[in-house]
Amino acid sequence: MTAPTKELRSGRIDGREPAVRLDAVSKVYGRELLALDRVTLSVARGEFVCLLGASGCGKSTLLNLVAGLDRATAGTIDTGGARIAMMFQEPALFPWLTVSANIELALRVTSTGAGTTRKQRRARAAELLETVHLGDFGGKRPHELSGGMRQRVALARALAQDADVLLMDEPFGALDAMTRDLLHDELERIWRERGLSVLFVTHNVREAVRLGDRVVLLSSRPGTVIEDYKITLDRPRRTDSGEVTGQAATITDRLKQEVLRHARRAPAASGPDAATGTTPSGGER
Numbered sequence: 001m002t003a004p005t006k007e008l009r010s011g012r013i014d015g016r017e018p019a020v021r022l023d024a025v026s027k028v029y030g031r032e033l034l035a036l037d038r039v040t041l042s043v044a045r046g047e048f049v050c051l052l053g054a055s056g057c058g059k060s061t062l063l064n065l066v067a068g069l070d071r072a073t074a075g076t077i078d079t080g081g082a083r084i085a086m087m088f089q090e091p092a093l094f095p096w097l098t099v100s101a102n103i104e105l106a107l108r109v110t111s112t113g114a115g116t117t118r119k120q121r122r123a124r125a126a127e128l129l130e131t132v133h134l135g136d137f138g139g140k141r142p143h144e145l146s147g148g149m150r151q152r153v154a155l156a157r158a159l160a161q162d163a164d165v166l167l168m169d170e171p172f173g174a175l176d177a178m179t180r181d182l183l184h185d186e187l188e189r190i191w192r193e194r195g196l197s198v199l200f201v202t203h204n205v206r207e208a209v210r211l212g213d214r215v216v217l218l219s220s221r222p223g224t225v226i227e228d229y230k231i232t233l234d235r236p237r238r239t240d241s242g243e244v245t246g247q248a249a250t251i252t253d254r255l256k257q258e259v260l261r262h263a264r265r266a267p268a269a270s271g272p273d274a275a276t277g278t279t280p281s282g283g284e285r
């Protein structure tokens with residue numbers, strides 16, 4: 001399970017074409033901070049891949065590279081011209097705009113929205129808000145919404161970009177468990193309906209098993225792929241089910257092993273806060 005299979009190295013997964021393919025990608029910040037070390041990883045079209053790893057191992061760096069926000073120092077990233085949208089832990093909505101206007105703005109600046117009229121964008125924003133069950137909230141401002149609702153708006157805004165690939169960086173990390181559960185259901189439905197390819201970063205191992213077709217584990221910095229778990233449990237899954245909890249425990253053990261290995265190698269980084277930054281049992285961060 002540890003080394004990438006021949007199929008993964010070629011980029012094909014279960015015979016499916018990759019939507020995103022990283023081949024031996026490294027990233028050095030400044031002169032010598034090696035954040036990622038020869039990461040080889042593919043996400044098939046329509047696949048949901050979760051990325052786990054200790055804090056600082058390079059997960060956000062990896063997403064930024066795939067999104068084209070930064071350049072790899074070595075290696076290649078192939079997204080085959082797919083449209084890519086990104087969603088962060090903070091919704092980052094414009095507070096002076098209504099919920100609908102936030103989405104209309106995203107529609108206006110994307111190529112798919114270019115040339116559309118204001119009326120068309122408003123109608124499309126209303127549809128997207130329906131998709132995330134916020135049909136009645138288009139006229140509100142972000143501060144009038146709960147944290148979970150704001151993340152829904154951020155999801156609608158990401159969907160407004162009509163992306164094929166959705167990159168998500170701990171999008172539900174700041175939410176309570178119940179709200180997160182609801183958003184898992186919604187995200188899973190939207191992912192299926194739209195045939196999206198998703199690369200989802202989380203610190204919550206159960207969340208990764210709840211959502212992922214695969215759960216990929218990165219080593220402590222410099223990040224490199226050390227495990228690639230295929231999750232074949234029937235969907236929809238429950239975060240608190242025995243199967244999800246059981247697989248999460250296996251992955252957590254592996255993660256702990258990696259963190260201890262890293263701590264032994266670099267004693268300065270072995271304080272409790274440097275341990276994992278991860279919530280193996282699915283608890284709050």
Ligand SMILES: Nc1ncnc2c1ncn2[C@@H]1O[C@H](COP(=O)(O)OP(=O)(O)OP(=O)(O)O)[C@@H](O)[C@H]1O
Nearest residue numbers: 029033035054055056057058059060061062221277
């Ligand atoms: N713009 C930057 N300039 C310099 N160093 C950076 C930059 N961004 C990230 N780093 C460093 O690269 C390493 C990986 O950071 P990154 O943010 O990718 O980790 P992460 O896995 O997302 O961590 P977390 O789980 O805490 O979000 C860290 O050591 C970080 O300090």
Ligand SMILES: [Mg+2]
Nearest residue numbers: 059060061169
């Ligand atoms: Mg990060």
